Amino acid sequence: MSDDIKKYFNGLLQKVSGLYVIQITDRDGVPLLRVSHSQEKNVDFALMPSFIPTFTTACDQASKLGLGRNKTIISMYSNYQVVQMNKLPLILTFVGAEDCNTGHILALEHQVDGYLEDIKLAVTEP
Amino acid sequence: MDYVRSILECLASICSCWHCTDDLGNQGIEPSERTHLLADSVNQSPALRRSNSADLSNDCSQSLPKKDDQNALSRLVQNTAINMINVGALDSHTLEHQEYTNRIKTYSQRLQQQWNNIQHPGVEQTGLLKDVPNHHTYLSKVIYPDDTAQMRIFIEKSHAAVLGIQIDHREAVVVPFQIP
Numbered sequence: 001m002s003d004d005i006k007k008y009f010n011g012l013l014q015k016v017s018g019l020y021v022i023q024i025t026d027r028d029g030v031p032l033l034r035v036s037h038s039q040e041k042n043v044d045f046a047l048m049p050s051f052i053p054t055f056t057t058a059c060d061q062a063s064k065l066g067l068g069r070n071k072t073i074i075s076m077y078s079n080y081q082v083v084q085m086n087k088l089p090l091i092l093t094f095v096g097a098e099d100c101n102t103g104h105i106l107a108l109e110h111q112v113d114g115y116l117e118d119i120k121l122a123v124t125e126p
Numbered sequence: 127m128d129y130v131r132s133i134l135e136c137l138a139s140i141c142s143c144w145h146c147t148d149d150l151g152n153q154g155i156e157p158s159e160r161t162h163l164l165a166d167s168v169n170q171s172p173a174l175r176r177s178n179s180a181d182l183s184n185d186c187s188q189s190l191p192k193k194d195d196q197n198a199l200s201r202l203v204q205n206t207a208i209n210m211i212n213v214g215a216l217d218s219h220t221l222e223h224q225e226y227t228n229r230i231k232t233y234s235q236r237l238q239q240q241w242n243n244i245q246h247p248g249v250e251q252t253g254l255l256k257d258v259p260n261h262h263t264y265l266s267k268v269i270y271p272d273d274t275a276q277m278r279i280f281i282e283k284s285h286a287a288v289l290g291i292q293i294d295h296r297e298a299v300v301v302p303f304q305i306p
Binding site for chain 1: 213
């Protein structure tokens, strides 16, 4: 069954041109599922254990500034873009090329939600 | 002294109200950054470390009803720590390597147990009639020869029309640019 799920996420990866990695972690950056493009560039910086908890903390701290609780942070770099979605207790991370269509990445959220509800059970107490 | 005590009591009542609302929020469906994850063996989340000591003091103080003031003060400190914007805390949210590997193992084991129960939402039906719910009823109907003949005529006409497409070549296909 895990092969089917990886195949499904690989299919999502192929749907968006320029998308390199889809990763599901817990809020501390511990990976649960990761699919990557075969011609993936070096995007390890966005998948390091220190990068994802920073997103969690940044969401928490930024909510106190008066903007409210956000769901997604999009970080654009010179060569990459990182889209992180707050699905607590999970964090959904997409890494793509700088010219990848961000709207297409955001549209994948609804196609992943069905799985996240089940994967959340592995992270939290029943 | 009575004045100070009255202020403390007032603060205690306010803080207990805050605490109640926080608890209600945590009991709901929406998890937060401080919601507990797995059992204590792997639950060493950096987001929880700061509040663990406060929780312990709360537990102890709850067992001793005489220390209401101390209880109220600890709640006040905890709520203040939660509501305070602390950018410096960004650096302290890293896991130990051992804990990181332990959690990966735990998650993989739990996921393996759950994969069999997960219904694959991406399974697509194969076949030409995948969008027809009861295809047996349609397939079992009688096909009349007139309908078949009419379909053949349509197909032959379509095929003839496709073969009849011609390109009327009037101008040069490659147009040179007028670059000086």
